[in-house]
Amino acid sequence: MHISKVRSKRKTLFVEAVIDRKHADGAQRVQVVLQNGSDLFDLSDGLPQYRGMEVDRIDRKPDRVTFTNNQTIQVGEEAGVDRQLVWRDQIRHTIRQHLARQDQIDAAGHDVKTLSLFFVEQVADYVGDEAVLPGMFDELFREEWLRAGKPENQMPDPASVRVSYFPSTKTGVLKDTKGRASDAEFESRAYQEIIANKELILTKDNPRAFIFSHSALKEGWDNPNVFQVGFLRHTRSDLERRQQIGRGLRLPVNQAGRRVKDPAINRLTLVVDESFVEFRDGLNAEYEAAGGSKGEATELENADNEVLVRRRPELFDSDEFRELWKRIRYKARYRVSIIPDSLATVVAGSDHLDDLRFIQRRANVVQSATLEYDEHGHVITDEEAVSENRGERVLVTGQRLPDVVQLIEEQLQYGKFPLQLTRQTIANIVEHIITFDRDYGRYVLDDPERWARIVANAIRWETIEQMVDGINYEPVDEAEWYDAEVVFIDVETKTPPQPAKGNADPQSGVISDDGGRSLYDHVDYDSHVERAFARQLSNDPDRVKLFTKLPRRFKVATPVGEYAPDWAIVYEENGVERLYLVRETKDTRNLDDLDWDEKMRIKFAKRHFGAAPLGPVDYLHTTDKDGLLVVRRSRE
Template sequence: MTNTTLFFVDAVSKVRDNTRPDGRGEYLRIFDEEYQSAIKGYEKQLAKYKEYFPEHQDILKVREGYFAIDKKNNEVEIEDWDDSKSELDVKAKSQEDIDRGISLILERKDELISFEEPLSFIFSHSALREGWDNPNVFTLCTLKNGSSDIAKKQEIGRGLRLPVDITGNRCLDSEVNELTVIANDSYENFSRVLQEDFNQNMNFNKNEVTADILTVTLEKAGVPKEKITAELVDTFKQELMRKGIFDSNNILGKNVEQTSKLLEGLVFENEILNEHALLLKENFAEYMVQKGSQRIEIKNGDNEPYVNTIRAFVSQEEFQQIYFGLSRNLTKRTLYKCNVDKDKFVSGCIEEINTYLQYFKVNKAVNIATGKAGFNDAQMFEMVKSGDKTFDIDVGMKVIPKSDFEVVNYIMHHTMLPRLAIFNMLAGIEKRDALNFQDILDRVTQKILVRLNDAKAANITSYEVIDGYELDEGQIFATDTISEEDFNDEWRIFKSNPHRKNALNEYYKMDSKGEKEFAEKLEANDNVILFTKLKKGGFVIDTPYGNYSPDWAVVCRKDGLEAGAVGIYFIVETKAGKLEKDLTDVEVNKIRCGELHFKAVSELVKFNWVNSYEDFKTKFGVKESM
């Protein structure tokens, strides 16, 4: 895709200088000199990909300036302008000049995403705002004094768009979607102000305990879906509130360490909560930490970046043998086969839907307020409110009915179930009219989809390797991008020991403290000759729930295994601190999918989940270093 750079300048004369013979201002002279130097330095690369850089040597075609234009078509400075103003605060005449500049650049808007257009560097004073929306801006450079808050947002907003390729499709790759801002400000102040503005506009409070946090905590702790009701969520909230975890405004009153201590001493009164107490406390603390770390990632370009590379091993030949042996087993793709009892599935769906709809009726909320009227001591007439109640009144069905074919087609589109099976479900639904309401139909469809995925996952019989269809090796072993902020939490980054040679990469991002401890102990074991964290989304196993990505790949010496141990390539899913009874049904099913996948791939590969390094040694039969 194309790459556009924007320069926001403080004066037109620094780009267009009519007093000079060549008409170039100070900024253009500097740019032209640096550009010529750059293309000389990248001469070989530009020649190799010349179709993507047409006419790159013609400097007049790769750069352009768009400024306010007067009625005589001359580029002009804006009257009454200073950098603290918004573009909307200037005189009417100046606004007309700006609009003419916008019209000019809009004429070339679509050309800028084409490789046939050489223009890549745009200088502007004020002619770029909501009318201009090039998604492929990857670099912003502010060559002027501090702008107003609105102007800053408009400038940054020029680069906060999902880029598109030449066919117009949006790019969702986080490795590509990165905006570089060269600001006339310190990194600390720039990043702080941008983050504060983001949080303020998103109404984001990192210490707020939302209903979503409580619900997902219950789900991840293994509480059965049918037990997670609004009443249980509210009970969970009230018990945490009584313990002082957060106040009546749902705001945490303590820091992470203090909150963790309060949670340790908490004994749940509710039977369901008490049954899952350990995981509820751990997950609640973990999700609040995650919420607090949800920041816009702003890297300081002035500092040397953390270079994360594949490390050199003692013997290149030995490394290639190990690496490609592991790669061959990880790049294979498979598909699963399952055998679902159709009649049982349909009857189960009917029962669940009828239970869900048993109390369905259409109500209208009516508020009735009562008051008393009379004269006060000053003989003035006044009315005093004495009551306020809300009643639900059954008003019957008031919606355009959907035909059976409309309902069936909608469910079929979202679940891929055959029509006949859905018609059979429809025949058994007692309150069929409820499905005329789109929100009810959406929820029922989701329930069917969840039940379908669970049924398929529980009834998978085998996996089969797909010949000629492989995963991208580069994506499986892609290195993590490391930034300064990653080091704010001591456990977030694992840095390989330079004196040990078994970690594939220099750095890894960890998901938990337990995972970092696992990596450190793997590195210390001489029987582990190679290990790496697998890139999420790079290595995937197809499951009814979507793609599943295990955590680790470990290669061990044959003579470092206990008698009877199978294989030397180990794929490990880490569930730090969890017991088998704590795993959710989805987790259990995904782990089983992993086992069947690798059973189809190779007898040299063994897959399992572990909750600690000791558990890893036991399940995989790996000896400790001698």
């Protein structure tokens, strides 16, 4: 428990404190107000550590509380927890995560420096004769460096990798702050110091990588390369969690100053002094209090559920993987050729133009309702009581009709799948539409902007459909092809969702590969179909010689966005023929049952793998029930 404050009201003393309370997910920290006779055992719903702790006396100057078991706790003190032991665990875990993350980033080929940030309880914990954190950090850094298997002779001096930023007076005296207006000058000076040196600390030539600070740093500092945040202090306000984790919610930059968008490394680890459930619920409450929607921050993952996914070196170095990788590692650019007249004819007859018939001339909208008032004079009329009617039609006279070709061109350049066509091609399409159905042309006078939006949508859909037959993939220079060491990094961390009420079987997760055929010792899945398919591959050692779930770092370019296929497989039938397969798994074999963009990516991917430099790659989409769909070739 933590004693926060003693206050007086009507000559009665009260104590503000934080205690643990029994919860379904373990102990949960709650705020309570104590007075003489308050029983912590009852207030905690029966936690045994509070048995016999009934408030016996409350004193002022010094502010303190004495309990019936003769234990006395002063304001600012915490009992029941050895804070230094907690700090050791937090610092150890942060250092461990830091070293592993830097190794992961280096293995992925990103020239990015990893930073970790600690928030301390008070400046005296880090600075001064009695400061314990520097020595504690140095000791744990040495231990974790050796534990990670790094050469002892390459270990940097731990003191050289840590740095602190604290508010100070003009004479350089470091100062604790509590966010009050009077502290603004001190905090401002600290922030300016951080901002002035932000670029310096991002360079690998600068050994400093662990930052200790006292204040929440608020809006004045947003270093993008903070991957770990250690909370060596308990949050003090409703805003502090969001301010503190915000220091790490930035896309990292590499040594060239460019943003890195690899989702495999862009993960922020929070090392807190409370349970995951308590931290998550408190953070959600802060977002809601700030006007966010409920559940906005529930993307937090509990590191206690973290799984290390390790690459199997014997398979990575095998002939099977080497041959598979040779066939699929290429990158390709695509070129598209479309016959304008053919496209114009297809668009003119497209079902996507049907909405043109429902365009009405623009008009004012008239809303009316009977106002109802409560006893305080506030209007309480419900929205459902409001009626709406069309008013006078808007007539535009004396103005030229907008250039609909330009309007369509602008619409095509925005949206989910931008498309660029020449003005001549667009004009040709418009002419075909009006010729195909003269009513279509009449509606453009009623609402030119909406007319252009509907036509642009039809053009986009039909053009991309036409691209499947007119697309050609050409491999780029081999120097730009994928590197296996970058795509298949040595170790990855996965944090699968845990079963919860109403969600006993999550759609995504991680399963171990007991068959020994997966390139990694665990396989992550994004659907129940993928999970079942992975188990089929793992349980077929006679024919499946090797398989891997392709990381999302491996992508194929398509006109509807980048596409990441699911599986790469080495297959052998009766020891006669070895096949190298790429498979996409869905819950249906009927492409028309999929979302349109999913369907189109699969169609374009088939053209991509058909242009492989060493010959077409066997690419298909399948389901867990249909299996690998291997075509049995006749033997000559």
